[in-house]
Structures are given as C-alpha cells and as structure tokens.
Amino acid sequence: MPPTSPGSLLHERPRRSFVAASLATTWWTLWRSADFSDSSWWDGIPASQTCLQGEKSFQAVCRCLNYAHGWVPDGIRQQEGSQLCFPQPFGSRNADASDAAPPREADPEDVPSGHNRSYGAVKSRSAWEIRGEPWDLFVEAGVSAGRQLFALVFILVQVLGPHSHENVMNCDPVRCGWYLSIFCEYTKAYVRCFPLLAMAVSLMVATRMVLNHRIYYQLLKHDLLISFDKSNHASEDPLFRLLLWCFANAFPHFIINIWLAHREAFHLVKLGDLASSAQKLMAANVLHDAHQVAVFYFVPAIVFLLFLFSSYDTEALLLPLSKFFEDDFEASRTALKRVRFMRESDVAARVQKGLQLKGGDGATVVDAFQELADAAATDAPAVVARTSRLQRADKQGREEARLRVTWTMWPARLLLDPRLSDKDTVIFRCLWHAFLAVIGLLMLVVFYCLSCQVLKDFGDVWSGQLPDLAGILVELGHFGIAAYLCLMLFRHSLVNEALR
Structure with missing residues (x-):
C-alpha cells in the first residue's frame, strides 16, 4: 500500500467532514x-x-x-x-x-383525560374538555346569573329608588281603612323583598351550577359518569317555591292600588257590556296604570323566574353526546367503553362521609376519583338503578327536609379539599375564592337594602304607624332566609377543612 502523503490527508479530511455534515443535515431534516x-x-x-x-x-x-x-x-x-x-x-x-x-x-395530571391515545410533542385537548376548565365554568355561570340580576336590578330601581313612591301604594289608614292598610303594608314588603331574596337565590344557583358542571367534567375526564338526581329540578326546590310565594303575595298590592285609584271607574263597569266598560276604563287611565305595573315589575319578574327555572336543569346544560365524539370518533368511542356510572346520591353520601385520600396532603384528583370509583361506581346504569332503589326510600324523608340548593353544594367538599394539591385544583380554588368575593359584595348589597328598609319601617312604627309592623315581620323573615343562604354558601366553601 503506497504511503499517504500529508497533502492528501489535508484534502481527505475536509472531504470526510463535508460528507459527515451532509449526512447529519439530511438526517436532521428528515427527523424534524x-x-x-x-x-x-x-x-x-x-x-x-x-x-x-x-x-x-x-x-x-x-x-x-x-x-x-x-x-x-x-x-x-x-x-x-x-x-x-x-x-x-x-x-x-x-x-x-x-x-x-x-x-x-x-404525572396523572399530564395524561390527556379520557383518551389514552398516542400524543406528539404538543398535547391537544378536545372541545368538551375545554368546557370543563375553571375559567370557562365561571364565565358561563356569570353570564347566566348576569341575565337574572339585570332583570332584578331593574325592579329594585323601581321599588327602592328615589321615585319608588310613584310605583307603590300609600298605605294610609285614612285612605283605605285599618285592615286594608295592614294588608297593604304586608304586600308592599313582598314587593320590595322579592327582588332582594331572588338575588340571593340566583347567586346560590350560580354557585351550584359551577360545582355541578365542574364535578361532571372532572369525572368524565377520568372515565366516570355521574347521573344527577331528578329532584334537583326547580319544582322540587323549596327556595324556588318560596320565590313563587313572594311573587304571588306581591301581586295583590298592585291590584289594590289600581282599584283604590280608580274606584269610581270600576263602579261603572258592567259585565254585560264589555266594550263600553273597556272604554270607560281606558278613559280613566286604568289600563294605562296596569300597563305600567306590568312593564316595570311583572314582566322583569317573570323573565327572571324563567331564566332561574332553566338554570336548575343541570344535565340540559352539560355536554351533548355529539360533542363528545366531535374531535376523535374512534378514540371517544374507546373511551366511552371504559366509562363507569355513578348516582349523585351515592357519590354525595360518600363525599359527605369524608374521603381518606391515600396521598394525604399531596393527593390529587386522581386519588379522590379512584376512591369514589371504588366506593360508588358500577359498569352498568341498570345496576345503579336497582341498587339505589332500595336506598331511596330510606333517604327520601331526610332529603325532602333539606333545602335542595344547599344539599347540592356537596361537590364543594371534594373540589375545594385543601389536601388536593394538583395544579388544576389549585387554580379552581383560587378562581372560586375570587367568585365568592364577588358574591359576597352582592350579598352585602342585599343585606344593606333589607336593613335600611327595616330601620325605616321601625321609625314609622315608632311615630305611630302601627300597620308597618306587618311589613317589618315580612322583611325580617327575608333577612333571615338570605342570611341562612349566605351562611350555608360560605360554610361549604371556606370552612371545608374544619368540616372534615
């Protein structure tokens, strides 16, 4: 073999380096x-x-x-x-x-929820997973409560504002008699307290919406599906019934006011001649006054009640099945086969009893949901229905005695558990406390308005207007109910650690 000269080595090394660099560049391009x-x-x-x-x-x-x-x-x-x-x-x-x-x-929190498929460098989330994020949940609840509060604020301005005397009746015993004056003050208190109590109930339902939606999506991300009880409907809630009672008691106040203001016109009404009677009522501005009452009070109140009624139906506002399959049909179908079912009553009973959380202070929602799955989950909804049918009779009497809105605050004990330290739960807790701060300010407005009205009526009674005692009793009752709701809300939210 002929000896290699130093000059040839100098030419060979750059050639080898160039080839190696070309191969490396090609491989890198293919790799990227x-x-x-x-x-x-x-x-x-x-x-x-x-x-x-x-x-x-x-x-x-x-x-x-x-x-x-x-x-x-x-x-x-x-x-x-x-x-x-x-x-x-x-x-x-x-x-x-x-x-x-x-x-x-x-990390269990890094694993994409529900779908255990292969992922690349960027982890994608489906649309339904985004709906369960804390920020989206609070925005949704805020929009729902905002529509209701807008209608209530419109009523409050009319019945508690500087021109409220033009919209409510003057319950002077000289004008309407002693007994009618007492009934007038009684109904006037309901006119003023209905929007204030409705505001407190609306905020309670908004917090319930956040908690129920959060627990639903979190369980679904971990292959668990919860079935909410039908008793969560508005017709089964004592608070919604109480609002209907207040609204019904406010209605006679405006009837009496219109009747006393146009008493002479009503005496001219003849049932056999409706056309001429209507003309006489229009000439006396009776229909105009009735129209004003409907615009400033009854229409906003009915709109509020409809919005509130629709917000009670938790499952109607949750993820449609078509959305679950929207992003990846095959992966979603595979994930759905792994889903296990739970009833709300069974899960709530387990949460109220207290979770052990094997991880202690460093536990995550994965540990909590695993414990719930072991205690309350089943593979078939039919099994859930059969096993819970026997327990339902024993729980029915106890559950009917509870306020449904406060009882359905049970997800707070799980979602706000201070032992859960995963990032998503910490973010939810921070946003929840900010949400509570806003609710607390609104509740202060409710208590301030009720307190001012009670003090004003006490002053009227002190000056000799005894019929105002009927209004004071109604206002104190509304104050107590609002205070109870506020206490239950903050008890479930802020003293969660002491309750365990």
Missing part, C-alpha cells in the same frame, strides 16, 4: 419533518433498519421508537429530546443508552 406521533410512520420501517442492536448510536432512536408507541408527557419530550431523540456522533458518550437517564413516570 417526520410526525412521530403517528404510529403508522414507524410501522412501515422494518425493525432491522430502526433498531440496530450492534450500534450504540441507534439506541437513542430505538428509545424514541418506544416513546412513539406510548404516551409521553411534554416535559419528558422537551427535557430528554436533545439527549435521546436525536442522532449522536459515533462514539459519543451521550449516545450510550446505559448512560442516559431513565424517563420519569408520567
């Missing part, structure tokens, strides 16, 4: 353009070409092959990608698989 999240990309490459057991430099590639066929958190891909998922020079120390750090176990 390949979609490793698609398992079909690897299925078309023979194992002999992908994992060469004799070459250490390909061990990193083999490891990335294993990653492509299973889910790997984004943090591991970014942390280990530069060391394990890119080709290293031959003989490099980092290319030795024995020197590479083993991957950490996947």
Whole structure:
C-alpha cells in the first residue's frame, strides 16, 4: 500500500467532514419533518433498519421508537429530546443508552383525560374538555346569573329608588281603612323583598351550577359518569317555591292600588257590556296604570323566574353526546367503553362521609376519583338503578327536609379539599375564592337594602304607624332566609377543612 502523503490527508479530511455534515443535515431534516406521533410512520420501517442492536448510536432512536408507541408527557419530550431523540456522533458518550437517564413516570395530571391515545410533542385537548376548565365554568355561570340580576336590578330601581313612591301604594289608614292598610303594608314588603331574596337565590344557583358542571367534567375526564338526581329540578326546590310565594303575595298590592285609584271607574263597569266598560276604563287611565305595573315589575319578574327555572336543569346544560365524539370518533368511542356510572346520591353520601385520600396532603384528583370509583361506581346504569332503589326510600324523608340548593353544594367538599394539591385544583380554588368575593359584595348589597328598609319601617312604627309592623315581620323573615343562604354558601366553601 503506497504511503499517504500529508497533502492528501489535508484534502481527505475536509472531504470526510463535508460528507459527515451532509449526512447529519439530511438526517436532521428528515427527523424534524417526520410526525412521530403517528404510529403508522414507524410501522412501515422494518425493525432491522430502526433498531440496530450492534450500534450504540441507534439506541437513542430505538428509545424514541418506544416513546412513539406510548404516551409521553411534554416535559419528558422537551427535557430528554436533545439527549435521546436525536442522532449522536459515533462514539459519543451521550449516545450510550446505559448512560442516559431513565424517563420519569408520567404525572396523572399530564395524561390527556379520557383518551389514552398516542400524543406528539404538543398535547391537544378536545372541545368538551375545554368546557370543563375553571375559567370557562365561571364565565358561563356569570353570564347566566348576569341575565337574572339585570332583570332584578331593574325592579329594585323601581321599588327602592328615589321615585319608588310613584310605583307603590300609600298605605294610609285614612285612605283605605285599618285592615286594608295592614294588608297593604304586608304586600308592599313582598314587593320590595322579592327582588332582594331572588338575588340571593340566583347567586346560590350560580354557585351550584359551577360545582355541578365542574364535578361532571372532572369525572368524565377520568372515565366516570355521574347521573344527577331528578329532584334537583326547580319544582322540587323549596327556595324556588318560596320565590313563587313572594311573587304571588306581591301581586295583590298592585291590584289594590289600581282599584283604590280608580274606584269610581270600576263602579261603572258592567259585565254585560264589555266594550263600553273597556272604554270607560281606558278613559280613566286604568289600563294605562296596569300597563305600567306590568312593564316595570311583572314582566322583569317573570323573565327572571324563567331564566332561574332553566338554570336548575343541570344535565340540559352539560355536554351533548355529539360533542363528545366531535374531535376523535374512534378514540371517544374507546373511551366511552371504559366509562363507569355513578348516582349523585351515592357519590354525595360518600363525599359527605369524608374521603381518606391515600396521598394525604399531596393527593390529587386522581386519588379522590379512584376512591369514589371504588366506593360508588358500577359498569352498568341498570345496576345503579336497582341498587339505589332500595336506598331511596330510606333517604327520601331526610332529603325532602333539606333545602335542595344547599344539599347540592356537596361537590364543594371534594373540589375545594385543601389536601388536593394538583395544579388544576389549585387554580379552581383560587378562581372560586375570587367568585365568592364577588358574591359576597352582592350579598352585602342585599343585606344593606333589607336593613335600611327595616330601620325605616321601625321609625314609622315608632311615630305611630302601627300597620308597618306587618311589613317589618315580612322583611325580617327575608333577612333571615338570605342570611341562612349566605351562611350555608360560605360554610361549604371556606370552612371545608374544619368540616372534615
């Protein structure tokens, strides 16, 4: 073999470097353009070409092959990608698989919920998962409560504002008599207290909506489906019935006011001649006054009640089944096969009893839901119906005695548990406390208005207007109910740790 001159070596080394650089650039381009999240990309490459057991430099590639066929958190891909998922020079120390750090176990919170399919470098979330995010839930509840509060504020301005004397009746005993004056003050108190109590109930229902929607989506992300009790309907709620009672007692006040203001016109009404009677009532502005009452009080009140009634139906506002299959039909169908079913009454009883949470102060929602699944979940809804039918009779008497809105605050004990330390739960707790601060300010407005009205009526009684005592009793009753609702709300939310 002829000796190699130093000059030829000088020409050969740049050539080898150029070839090596070209190969490295080509390999890097192919690597960056390949979609490793698609398992079909690897299925078309023979194992002999992908994992060469004799070459250490390909061990990193083999490891990335294993990653492509299973889910790997984004943090591991970014942390280990530069060391394990890119080709290293031959003989490099980092290319030795024995020197590479083993991957950490996947955090349960990093695993995409419901679907355990292969993911690439960017983790995507489905549309229904986004609906269960804390911010979206609070915005949804705020919009729902805002529509109701807008109607109530419109009423409050009319019955408690500076021109309220033009819209409510003057209950002077000289004008309407002693007994009618007492009834007038009684109904006037309902006219003023109805929007204030309705505001407190509306805020309670908004918090209930946030909690129920949050627990539903969190359970669904962990392959659990909860069935809410039908008794959560508005017709079964004592608070909604109480609002209807207040509204019904406010109605006679305006009837009496219109009748006393146009007493002479009503005496001219003849049932046999409705056309002429209507003309006489129109001439006396009776219909005009009735129209004003309907516009400033009854129409906003009915709109509020309709909005409130619709917000009670929790399941109607949740995820439609078509949305669940919208993003990935096959993966969603596979996830749906793993779903286990639970009844709200069973889950609530387990939560009220208290969860053990094996992880202690470092527990996550995964630990909590696993404990719930072991205690209350089943594979078939029919089994849930049969097993709970016997328990329903025993619980019926106790549940009917409770206020449904406060009883359905049970998700707060789970979602706000201070032992849960995962990031998503901490964010929800922070937003919940901010939400409570807003609710607290609105409740202060309710208590301020009620207190001012009670003090004003006490002053009237002190000056000799005894019929105002009927109004004071009604106002104190509304004050007590609003205080009870506020106490129950903050008790379930802020002293969660003491209740355990």
